[in-house]
Structures are given as C-alpha cells and as structure tokens.
Amino acid sequence: MPIRIPLSCMISGHKRDRDRVWWDGVDWRSNCITCDKPMIRYRHNWRLFEPSDESADRKTKHVAD
Known part of the structure; x- marks a missing residue:
C-alpha cells in the first residue's frame, strides 16, 4: 500500500x-493540521516525530533528593 501524503x-x-x-x-x-502525523518541537522548529525520539537517552533523569 503506497504512503499517501497530502x-x-x-x-x-x-x-x-x-x-x-x-x-x-x-x-x-x-x-500536523493536514495529515495528523505526530510532530515534536526541536530547537525552535517543528518536525515529524520519529521513534528514536522515545529513546531512553532523551528522557529526563529524575534526581532523588
């Protein structure tokens, strides 16, 4: 099935x-307002969300008191 992009x-x-x-x-x-693909803000710009954005390296570290 071909990928359809508006x-x-x-x-x-x-x-x-x-x-x-x-x-x-x-x-x-x-x-995205047109195709509803997930987006993420990156360095003052918006881009499509990629699975690598969920990697453990990108998550904030919770520091215990």
Whole structure:
C-alpha cells in the first residue's frame, strides 16, 4: 500500500495544530493540521516525530533528593 501524503504537506511542509499542543514532560508535541502525523518541537522548529525520539537517552533523569 503506497504512503499517501497530502499535496499541501508535500509542497509547504507539515504545519502543527496550534490548538492541540501539549508538553509531555520532555518535549512540546502536536500533530500536523493536514495529515495528523505526530510532530515534536526541536530547537525552535517543528518536525515529524520519529521513534528514536522515545529513546531512553532523551528522557529526563529524575534526581532523588
């Protein structure tokens, strides 16, 4: 089955849904307003979420008192 990406996402890129942005404790997250793919904020920009973003290295370390 071919992967279908809306034409607007291919031409101008994915756009986050400003009404559905949340903080997961590590990163800001949202979904693309057109194709609903998960996105993540990275260095003042938004990009598509990748499985490597869930790696243990990226999670904050909880420091016990």
